[in-house]
Amino acid sequence: MRRTAGTLWAVAILSAILLLPSAAPAQQEGAATAPEPQEAAAAATTPSAPEGLVHTVVEGDTLWDLAAKHLGSPWKWTEIWERNRYVTNPHYIFPGNRIVIFPPSATMVTIQEEIPVPVPPPAAAEATPQEAPPVPVAAIPIKPVPKDPYLAISPGDFVSAGEFLREKPTGIGKIWGGRDPKVGFSEGDLVYLLLDKEIPAGQLLGVYRVRGPIRSSGERPQSGYVKFFIGILQVGRMDRDGQLNARVRHSFADITRDDLISEEIPSYSSVKIVPGEEGLEGTVITGRNGTEIMATGDFIYLDRGSDAGVALGNVFRMVTVTGYARGIPSIAGKRVRSDVAWAAVVRVSKEFSTAYVYKSIGGFGAGDPARRGIPPP
Helix, strand or coil, rough: CCHHHHHHHHHHHHHHHHHHHHHHHHHHHHHHHHCCHHHHHHHCCCCCCCCCEEECHHHHHHHHHHHHHHCCHHHHHHHHCCCCCCCCCCCCCCCCCCEECCCCCCCCCCCCCCCCCCCCCCCCCCEEEEEEEECCCCCEEEEECCCCCCCCCHHHHHCCCEEEEECCCCCCCCEEEECCCCCECCCCCCEEEEEEECCCCCCCCEEEEEEEECCCCCCCCCEEEEEEEEEEEEEEECCCCCCCHHHHECCHHHHHHHCCEECCCCCCCCEEEECCCCCCEEEEEEEEEECCCCCCEEEECCCHHHHCCCCCCCEEEEEEEEECCCCCCCCCCCEEEEEEEEEEEECCCCCCCCEEEECCCEEECCEEEEECCCCCC
């Protein structure tokens, strides 16, 4: 019994000694395959490559609706179309089409100021070397990168800016009636169309209001028409009586039988403020709504366009009579003109431009002068 117990203890000790060399390689192998903490942290913070969203079109889809869902505004539909140029008509897409969408990602870019750390002078040769005291480092503020000034205007307002035209605009048809006996139609209403061409079911059509003819006053009198966007229709199908119907998808005002139907649908794009050089003189032709007095929030039409050097984002100051000179015999009774409003150009043609009045301290009217640029204070 004593010999057997001694033998068993010897076998156990020998087995432990034999197992020790194999345990170390196993631990080394595990250490080689496990990522270092720094590598794991870097992998966690490294952004993945941006990926687009691909949408398969179903019946009833439009780029307008997809932009509203994925880009936050239906008026940004051209951003999707730019990535899917195989679509020949942007207002009508077929079921089964694969549309590439890139949702916007909100990112904040920052810059950090770097403060140089002073280097202590070298110690004298005979001096005993001493460790330099730590240099206190102040907290470095993180500042946002200055943004370019952009016009503060909503997409809905932007698309309804309109334009001034010399010739009376034409479209592809009109509304001749509605399912309900109404004078004006709004969102959700079913209307019946009389069109000059065949339009596929599901296509979107724009509705425009035309005002004119308008004859302006001022140094350069103009004659023409105002055309501005007021709504969207989505074409349906022929009913049993052969009547083509459509649904009012969106409206800025009640749509009437006198309004124009077009295949054109405006889109939104941000407007960067670029005041432009001083010296260009223009005249206010009229406002979009035809009111006698105009102020902040109005769209106005100017008698200067790209042929005169006007560009998007240019700023015009509206000038009007604000009083009469008194007390000075040489100019007694002379009218005093002052800047009363500021407008940024949002649309330009060769002859005319459309501007949004973003600030006013007084009213102005058709025929008043408009001067480009923002003078220094």
